[in-house]
Amino acid sequence: MAILDSTSESDARRIARPSGVILLLCLALAAALLKPVLPAFLIRVPEWAVLPYDQWMQWLFDFIKDDLGLIHVTRTISAGLEWLLDITANLLYGKNRWPHIGPLPWSAVAAVAAVTGYALGGTRMALLAGGTFVWVALIGQWDLAMQTMSVITVAAPVAVLVGLILGLAAWKFPRFERALMPILAIFQTLPFFTYLLPAVIFFKVGPTAGCVATIVYAIPPMVLMTALGLKQVSDEVVEAGQMSGSTRWQMLRHVYLPSARTELLIGVNQVIMLSLAMVVLTAFIGMPGLGAKLLSLMNSLKLGRSFEIGVTIVLVAVTLDRCSKAWVVKQPQHFERGTPWWQRHRLLLIGIGAFVACLIAAQFIQLADHIKRGQDLSMGSEIDDVIRAILSNGVITSTTEWLRWFLITWVLIPFRNALLWLPSTSVILTVAAAGCFVGGWRSGMIAGAFFGIVALTGWWDRSIITVYAVISAVVLAALIGLPLGILAARRKRWADPILLACDTAQTFPSFIYLIPAIMLFGVNDVSVVFAIFIFATVPLMRYTIEGIRSVPDELLEAADMSGATRHQKLLAVQLPLALPTMAVGFNQAIMFAFFMVIIAAFIGTQDLGQELQKTLAGNQLGKNFVLGMCVALMALAFDHVIMRWSANRRKALGV
């Protein structure tokens, strides 16, 4: 009886849904076609209806800051952070602050890195970690890199700690979790400019603000992974702890936290990677370091040196990522009973030994202490020449020139104009229809409302230009990434290296992707789209490969035994089952694109990013927040629709 009921109910929903979708789509189409006769308020929200949200927000922020005295709290926090930052800054690059010990010789840091790498992942990791630091020193970027590292070494642990506490609270109090999760979702889609400005206003200009922005940006995954890890500690382990008579604190300390080790460490890995991504971007608020140098070099089109810095950033990213991932999978080793303590702590002793040896060596050998200007092996200008020579090659120039002309004239500009021409109502209705299609009326309302709010803020045109860049790039990425992914997934020999390449590419700070774009296409819309395109292709390919490869062998064998050709197998078995996973990749591509399009602001786009960048100069916190919310809401609308679809498919497939 109950079963009968539920099927008829879902049938009814299935009938209701398409009719709703068709209705919304028809309305959207009608709004577009009837534009000439449409009342003006349906085409764009009229000016009088755009309320001064930015001023209200500004007033609200001022109230919180000054009247409620939040500024005093944040000032206290920044004093504490500054103290920590001064210590790492002194140790790593010799900033003239307490404890006045540094800078540590580069050889000592590299030696410790190598031993740490060995402890985590054997010889290969030792070579990677040690090699990275040797490269940084030899190429003459030691101080820059250490300026960046000094912020990360403070920001990452603080973010881990705060994330851990919030995650614990979310796990303990479901109500807190329900309140926290939407906030985290917004945080994860807010453009980075919206992190930067409040940080500057509340926490002083300079490294402290950069550090705060980095911490806030890196917290969400730690919260999520902590809550997730604690939730999936197996019931029996929990019960075993309780039956052993553990108190609550003992349960947490000895049972929950150690059992959630894997998830917690994955959280740590993500915190480190996000910290690096953000700390590079704090260049926009004048934080010195690798990011700032890269920004100024790219602005002056010094491609050779940009390239070198890019390599450094990539090496640092790969090292941090690989080492923290090696830590995730590293299992404790047992020693036979009676092993002496120096054997148990062999690596620790070697690390200390190498550190001290390098310290002593640095006293006598200048090269081991620091690399002077002129001693470095930087070949920036030579690489510059080579790049210029390659780029001035007739074939390449004509190809990129033609591509640029073709894309701008025939694809990008017409598409942008079309989107701008559409009445807001039409766009909102289309988005609502998409939401309605995947998740019923509720999803339709949510998706439509998100875009509706954007329209009400009065930043519609800027927002649409942002969406245009995102969609163009993601479509381009899908056209190239999906077929490549499918091809790669079908050959095991290709799949593994490509997957590794994608994983590695995903660890690069987004900034890096602008280097080749600017090299090839100069400073214009095409290079923005191109940068987003490379950035977005990576997750698309990665999830396509993963989705196809995770189809169970039994199903493939069943298809083989049914006499399916490779082609039939792909179309009838692999793709349908891989689609939910591929949708996740698509979603990530769009989220990445929204992130990237804002960064591209400094190339000179006309979208929300540009406006956001302007707010940095004017300290317009209210406007900054409104613009940031526009980006976040649009991203969340896409996120909601795609993830909902993926979840529905998964449920329907029963996986």
Place this chain on the structure above:
Amino acid sequence: MADAPVISCRNVWKLFGTDPEGYLPAAKAAQSFEEIRQAGYIAAVRDVSIDVGRGEMLVIMGLSGSGKSTLVRCMSRLIDITGGEVIVDGQKIMKLDERELIELRRRKMGMVFQSFGLLPHRTVLDNVAFPLEMRGQDRHERRERALEVIKLVGLEGREEYFPRELSGGQQQRVGIARSLAIEPDIWFLDEPFSALDPLIRREMQDEFLRLRGMLGKTIVFITHDFDEALRLADRIAIMKDGAVEQCDTPDKIVLSPATDYVAKFTEDVEKSRVVHAKVLAQPLNGHTPDGPAVAADATVLQLARQLVNDDRELLPVADNAGKIVGAMKRQDALDILLGPA
């Protein structure tokens, strides 16, 4: 067994749902598990009353979803019950506060889990010493005791291994050692051998019988394997849909199943392996049959040859001390051995 029972369950109910306490009176009035389910509640334990005597081994047998695991968790208060009461060593455990409950577990209870429930980041030694560490015993003492129990379960030499480096059988030995570390009076085992291969399972059952003989604890043992239940139990409680269908000695369950459900389990059982001579023995009424006696603890199968060859109608049955406790009709035993004529 003149003592008061160690564990005593009185009309215990455990309901899962939105408002279990509020629904309890209605559940008590309900006729069946199905009726309660229609109302949106799951009756995991339904009006169960069981006593476990000191030194007794009670096996709770049931298929998955029958509520056997929930019942044992009600006894140790890993789950709070909805109605009725559970009395452990004279204490109503629902009345204990958190500190008293922890104290009870630290002093009197040990539990073994189906998937072992070992802490993956601790060595065998540290896992076994965990309950001792929790109650604050000093490092040296708990190490001594842990080594002792590890030796008892036959894992000497593996003290420094991590759980992932051990086979399933060895991991469960660690689980057993851990549950014994505090020398508990009451030992709960929740399907301890279900996750193991058949051969290992058999080996572990033998090992378990050995430990049980040495330690003489009160044991509540859960299984879904009827053969295992018959092999190990003093008494078996068979559960279905949260209620106990029958609670009796293996012999009686096999000889006279109380319900059709129980009968389905006993159908395929080789009864002669289960039924002991003492169960078939009838009072002597002053007349002692002649000739050599059979042992009260012998199963009918063990006596098979003698039953076929002997031509006496009544056989005397003697207990361990050699005292004649009754007489067994040979025909009864033969019926069990060969099936009724």
